[in-house]
Amino acid sequence: MAVESLPEPWSSVSDRLRRRGLRWTPQRRTVIEVLAGADGHVTGAELVERCRGRDASTIPSTVYRTLDVLEELGLVRHGHDANGREEFHVLPAAEHGHLHCRQCGATWEIGDERATAVAAALRGADGFEVDIGHVTLVGRCADCVARTVATS
Amino acid sequence: MAVESLPEPWSSVSDRLRRRGLRWTPQRRTVIEVLAGADGHVTGAELVERCRGRDASTIPSTVYRTLDVLEELGLVRHGHDANGREEFHVLPAAEHGHLHCRQCGATWEIGDERATAVAAALRGADGFEVDIGHVTLVGRCADCVARTVATS
DNA sequence: CTCGCTATTGCAACGAGTCGCAATAGTCAC
DNA sequence: GTGACTATTGCGACTCGTTGCAATAGCGAG
Numbered sequence: 001m002a003v004e005s006l007p008e009p010w011s012s013v014s015d016r017l018r019r020r021g022l023r024w025t026p027q028r029r030t031v032i033e034v035l036a037g038a039d040g041h042v043t044g045a046e047l048v049e050r051c052r053g054r055d056a057s058t059i060p061s062t063v064y065r066t067l068d069v070l071e072e073l074g075l076v077r078h079g080h081d082a083n084g085r086e087e088f089h090v091l092p093a094a095e096h097g098h099l100h101c102r103q104c105g106a107t108w109e110i111g112d113e114r115a116t117a118v119a120a121a122l123r124g125a126d127g128f129e130v131d132i133g134h135v136t137l138v139g140r141c142a143d144c145v146a147r148t149v150a151t152s
Numbered sequence: 153m154a155v156e157s158l159p160e161p162w163s164s165v166s167d168r169l170r171r172r173g174l175r176w177t178p179q180r181r182t183v184i185e186v187l188a189g190a191d192g193h194v195t196g197a198e199l200v201e202r203c204r205g206r207d208a209s210t211i212p213s214t215v216y217r218t219l220d221v222l223e224e225l226g227l228v229r230h231g232h233d234a235n236g237r238e239e240f241h242v243l244p245a246a247e248h249g250h251l252h253c254r255q256c257g258a259t260w261e262i263g264d265e266r267a268t269a270v271a272a273a274l275r276g277a278d279g280f281e282v283d284i285g286h287v288t289l290v291g292r293c294a295d296c297v298a299r300t301v302a303t304s
Numbered sequence: 305c306t307c308g309c310t311a312t313t314g315c316a317a318c319g320a321g322t323c324g325c326a327a328t329a330g331t332c333a334c
Numbered sequence: 335g336t337g338a339c340t341a342t343t344g345c346g347a348c349t350c351g352t353t354g355c356a357a358t359a360g361c362g363a364g
Contacts, residue, residue: 023340061345
């Protein structure tokens with residue numbers, strides 16, 4: 001799939017890069033193609049793997065550096081999964097968050113309203129503006145809490 | 153400093169381990185000594201380094217495995233810093249959380265009340281019990297927000 | 305004190321990133 | 335087109351952890 005025929009905002013990435021004095025390279029093209037075919041969240045390692053699928057000569061550091069640039073363009077946003085590993089949000093839209101139950105291992109998303117409520121609770125007195133989507137919050141889901149009476 | 157002369161809960165670790173069918177080893181002793189001299193939060197790498205200071209033959213995997221065991225005893229709790237790296241809370245007491253400003257790089261703690269408020273906001277409809285202290289929340293502090301009019 | 309069971313260690317290899325640096329190759333100007 | 339300027343790449347080394355496995359060594363029993 002040619003990058004030019006991808007939907008926005010992917011098709012204009014090359015121009016946006018050049019306008020900033022940055023360059024459009026085959027390696028970046030590969031990353032864009034992969035991102036256009038992804039959605040929601042993908043780990044860094046997974047993105048590297050998919051790039052390698054399109055171009056076996058892909059080097060990890062190049063992918064990560066490209067992702068840094070794309071983050072500056074607002075096309076991805078990086079965060080961390082429950083194990084602290086790099087995780088990328090493709091085309092970050094509404095504010096949202098991630099919950100992970102350490103007992104059953106399940107993961108949820110929380111939507112805009114709740115994410116905003118949490119941000120408000122956190123802003124509190126000192127005005128800190130949290131990016132709730134950056135991390136994966138860990139805890140225990142209602143089912144697991146109910147299932148266990150006393151377990152740390 | 154002999155472990156036996158350390159204050160509780162450190163001095164009783166050997167017994168607690170044995171009672172569980174686990175063992176008291178020189179390597180674990182080293183970790184305990186280091187933990188007793190630490191407070192608040194320490195990264196995994198830092199702990200390994202300090203252990204190496206007491207015993208040059210310290211092996212990282214042994215330290216991490218010991219920390220896992222101590223977490224089961226409730227003596228430490230692991231979490232992740234702003235970069236997703238392993239971070240340990242020594243003698244976790246009150247619920248608390250961590251904030252990190254991605255712009256100025258400063259880090260704060262939030263106390264029990266606010267941490268509880270956030271947990272409440274998050275619990276919301278589905279009853280998820282978050283361990284707010286597990287991760288370091290990232291965002292921007294009030295000063296940096298004020299200082300910047302328009303910066304993603 | 306000795307024995308045996310098995311928890312723990314040390315080691316080596318691996319996974320996920322990050323970083324510095326020399327070589328390569330986009331881009332823009334002419 | 336050609337050239338020069340410099341952003342980017344590829345590579346190697348390194349950090350932080352994790353895991354499997356064979357060898358070691360706690361610890362309770364007798």
